[in-house]
Amino acid sequence: MPEAKLKIINPLGLHARAAAQLVRLAAKYESRILLVRRDSAVSADAKSILSVLTLAAARGTEIDLSVNGADEQAAIKAVVELFASGFGEL
Amino acid sequence: MPNEVQNEKPQLTVAEFIEKSPAELEIKVLAGENDLGGKKIESERIQKLGLALAGFSRYVHSGRIQIVGQSEISYLQHLSENQKYEALGHLDFAAICCILITKNLNPPPELLKIAAEKHLPILQTPLVSSKTIGIVTNFLQEQLAPQMTIHGVLLGMYDIGVLIVGDSGIGKSECALDLISRGHLFVSDDAVNIRKIGKRLEGQSPDLTFEYIEIRGLGILNIRDLFGVSAVGKSKQIELCVELKKWSDVEEIERVGLEMKEEKIFGVKLPKVVLPVSSGRNLSTLVETAVRVHLLRRAGYDGARTLIEKHSKIVGGN
Structure with missing residues (x-):
């Protein structure tokens, strides 16, 4: 089960449009993709928009990512890249 | 729009005009009874013959109804017989x-x-010119509205016209049947004739297939026989388009609901919802809900927007 540490670097945080991008990307993979806020331990399923919004993650928030499933390697790579690209805002 | 579209240039013969025109016009035929079928009205606009009688006939259009009122008649009456023939000679009657x-x-x-x-x-009517012009123009606008046929199903739901489109075999008719059995109004299956009247899109069934629906496995059904007279409607103003799509064909599935897609028919923008189809998704409930969401948005309330605004305040973004 690969894991990674993420940081929200885009100015608007994990707002609605970014969240929708994440959810759409996550839905392409079979694996279960879990996001956990490091400061509050609130967790979210990356395939559910309401769940991702519940993280209420502003810029600078640190998140632990864990992926579990058949295509976990590809999935974690894609999610890490999306966060690193700042959801196309940078 | 992923549908066959056929466009016709509408026209109306004078005979059809007399037959279909509003009863209040009480039209009588004074001359040319045998020529009514051969003369075609092509524009909803009318003209007045006054200036043409006075000699300026350059702008007389052949496809428009020419209105002759008190002023034209009085003008002709004050002329001598020869002058009358001269005035009428300005006109190209055949045109x-x-x-x-x-x-x-x-x-x-x-x-x-x-x-x-x-x-x-x-022709002759008892109404005065101004009233006649209003009635004739409205009537012709409807009759001569540009028309096309779209492959889809039209229903009346909560008093608005909902056009359901999608590839054949995706389940449009089955979805419609489900909605009809829940009390929604059936207008047309398979082919919907759409006319643009002003800025409205009016949809109705072709005369032949009115009240009929085809369900694979059951065949052709008459909805009025099966569900009663209140289940079928003649026409409906189209306000919302729902497109059913195979899950694999949807490029981007809507997850938030802030952005509304559009469909353009005759240049009129129609809000559109794309619903991915798969087993375990109850389509009729989804369509019904899409219509409720549309009604709320039309009234100025958007649930998704309210949540996103709340969320933005917390995240501190936009």
């Missing part, structure tokens, strides 16, 4: 589709004589 005389005025016999010779229908 005019018909003349409509208002206020039950009696045209000079010279006009009737030439009209009969040149096969020009002369």
Whole structure:
């Protein structure tokens, strides 16, 4: 089960449009993709928009990512890249 | 739009105009009874013949109804017989589709004589010109509205017209049947005739297939027989388009619901919802909900927006 540490670097945080991008990307993979806020331990399923919004993650928030499933390697790579690209805002 | 579209340039013969026009016009035929079927009205706009009678006939359009009222009749009456023939000689009678005389005025016999010779229908109404023009223009606007046929199903839901489109075999008719059994109104299956009237899109069923639906496995069904007269409607103003798509064909599935897609028909923008189809998704409930969401948005309330605004305040973004 690969894991990674993420940081929200885009100015608007994990707002609605970014969240929708994440959810759409996550839905392409079979694996279960879990996001956990490091400061509050609130967790979210990356395939559910309401769940991702519940993280209420502003810029600078640190998140632990864990992926579990058949295509976990590809999935974690894609999610890490999306966060690193700042959801196309940078 | 992923559908076959066929466009017709609509026209109406003078005979059809008389037959279908609103009863209040009480149209009588004074001349040219035998020529009504051959004369075609092509524009919803009317013209008045005054200036043409006075000699300026350059702008007389053949496809428009020519209105003759009190002023034209009085003008003709004050002329001598020779002058009348001269005034009427300004007109190319063969090129005019018909003349409509208002206020039950009696045209000079010279006009009737030439009209009969040149096969020009002369009609008469008891209404005054201004009233006649209003009624005729409205009526022609509807009759001559541009029309096309779209492959889809039209229903009336919560009093708005909902057009369901999608590839054949995706389940449009089955979805419609489900919605009809829940009490929604059936307008047309498979082919929907759409007319643009002003900025509205009016949809109705082709005459032949009115009340009929085809369900694979059951065959052709008559909805009025099965569900009663209140289950079918003649026409509906289309306000929302729902597209059913195979899950694999949807490029981007809507997850938030802030952005609304659009469908353009005759240049009129129609809000559109794309619903991915798969087993375990109850389509009729989804369509019904899409319509409720549309009604709320139309009234200025958007649930998704309210949540996103709340969320943005917390995240501190936009």
